[in-house]
Amino acid sequence: MAVFTEVSFDEAAAFLHTLNLGQLQSIKGAAGGIENTNYFVDTEQGEYVLTLFERLSFEQLPFYLHLMKHLAQRGIPVPDPQASKNGNILHKLKGKPAAVVNKLRGRSELAPTPAHCAAVGGMLARMHLAGLDYERYQPNLRGLPWWNETVPVVLPHITPAQRSLLESELAYQNHIAADSAYLSLPRGAVHADLFRDNVMFEGDSAHPVLTGFFDFYFAGCDTFLFDIGVCLNDWCVDLAEGTHNAERAEAFMAAYQAVRPLTAQERTLLPAMQRAGALRFWISRLWDFHLPREASVLKPHDPSQFERVLRERVAHPYSLQS
Numbered sequence: 001m002a003v004f005t006e007v008s009f010d011e012a013a014a015f016l017h018t019l020n021l022g023q024l025q026s027i028k029g030a031a032g033g034i035e036n037t038n039y040f041v042d043t044e045q046g047e048y049v050l051t052l053f054e055r056l057s058f059e060q061l062p063f064y065l066h067l068m069k070h071l072a073q074r075g076i077p078v079p080d081p082q083a084s085k086n087g088n089i090l091h092k093l094k095g096k097p098a099a100v101v102n103k104l105r106g107r108s109e110l111a112p113t114p115a116h117c118a119a120v121g122g123m124l125a126r127m128h129l130a131g132l133d134y135e136r137y138q139p140n141l142r143g144l145p146w147w148n149e150t151v152p153v154v155l156p157h158i159t160p161a162q163r164s165l166l167e168s169e170l171a172y173q174n175h176i177a178a179d180s181a182y183l184s185l186p187r188g189a190v191h192a193d194l195f196r197d198n199v200m201f202e203g204d205s206a207h208p209v210l211t212g213f214f215d216f217y218f219a220g221c222d223t224f225l226f227d228i229g230v231c232l233n234d235w236c237v238d239l240a241e242g243t244h245n246a247e248r249a250e251a252f253m254a255a256y257q258a259v260r261p262l263t264a265q266e267r268t269l270l271p272a273m274q275r276a277g278a279l280r281f282w283i284s285r286l287w288d289f290h291l292p293r294e295a296s297v298l299k300p301h302d303p304s305q306f307e308r309v310l311r312e313r314v315a316h317p318y319s320l321q322s
Contacts, residue, residue: 005037024041025042065081066136140222187222190226235248
């Protein structure tokens with residue numbers, strides 16, 4: 001989350017009034033993330049998140065918003081977009097696309113235990129199954145075509161050693177994507193950005209209760225295995241070193257497979273999709289770090305984290321033990 005577009009108290013109050021969400025009591029810009037303008041807003045009716053979309057268009061956004069509606073109606077704990085009196089969930093504020101969703105209960109867990117990882121793995125599998133009958137389609141906009149377009153842009157900003165790794169891994173992922181085994185992987189709507197700060201919990205570390213997944217604005221249609229790889233690269237690694245944590249990974253995968261067992265092709269390609277997830281976020285963080293946009297509140301992420309994860313995934317691939 002970030003603030004690129006300033007919204008005053010009065011502007012927000014008038015906007016929320018059109019959605020019948022009650023009188024605005026407070027508004028605060030959110031500093032996390034780097035894509036959209038986000039405000040936490042409290043009204044007499046509850047707590048919400050107001051988002052103005054800085055890159056996504058009016059044409060692209062229905063996929064994300066209706067996906068959240070679809071999942072919420074099937075019992076997946078996700079933010080529920082608030083509708084206007086005529087039923088629209090995509091709005092306009094300050095000339096930009098906007099949405100308002102309910103704020104989830106709980107807090108993010110930035111030091112997850114195996115119990116947290118198991119909760120995420122099981123819910124991710126439920127989410128994948130719940131989205132199978134979602135009829136809208138939109139590709140993962142940060143998938144392979146975007147990697148191929150963006151790598152040449154960031155290459156001038158990195159060292160020769162980094163350049164060698166980035167180019168070789170991109171070539172590897174293009175090779176994987178053309179293989180028949182990859183083309184047969186189960187796919188559908190994926191979150192594609194389900195990091196620790198995009199999941200909420202209540203309870204204690206021994207008995208966590210997952211209260212929601214949020215920030216679906218990188219979602220798209222892709223392989224379920226890519227979604228799993230993205231999660232393993234965040235929930236089940238040491239962030240400082242990028243090294244694999246076997247206990248957390250086994251808890252995550254056991255819970256996921258208890259709901260949706262992996263196919264033989266998925267088991268084979270799991271290491272490759274973990275590398276794909278690391279590559280995707282290394283590229284995007286290099287791009288955001290070296291070619292940032294101006295914002296009144298913005299905290300770009302450190303690109304080196306996913307360089308470390310990618311090097312670890314190449315050197316020490318993780319395969320399922322059972």
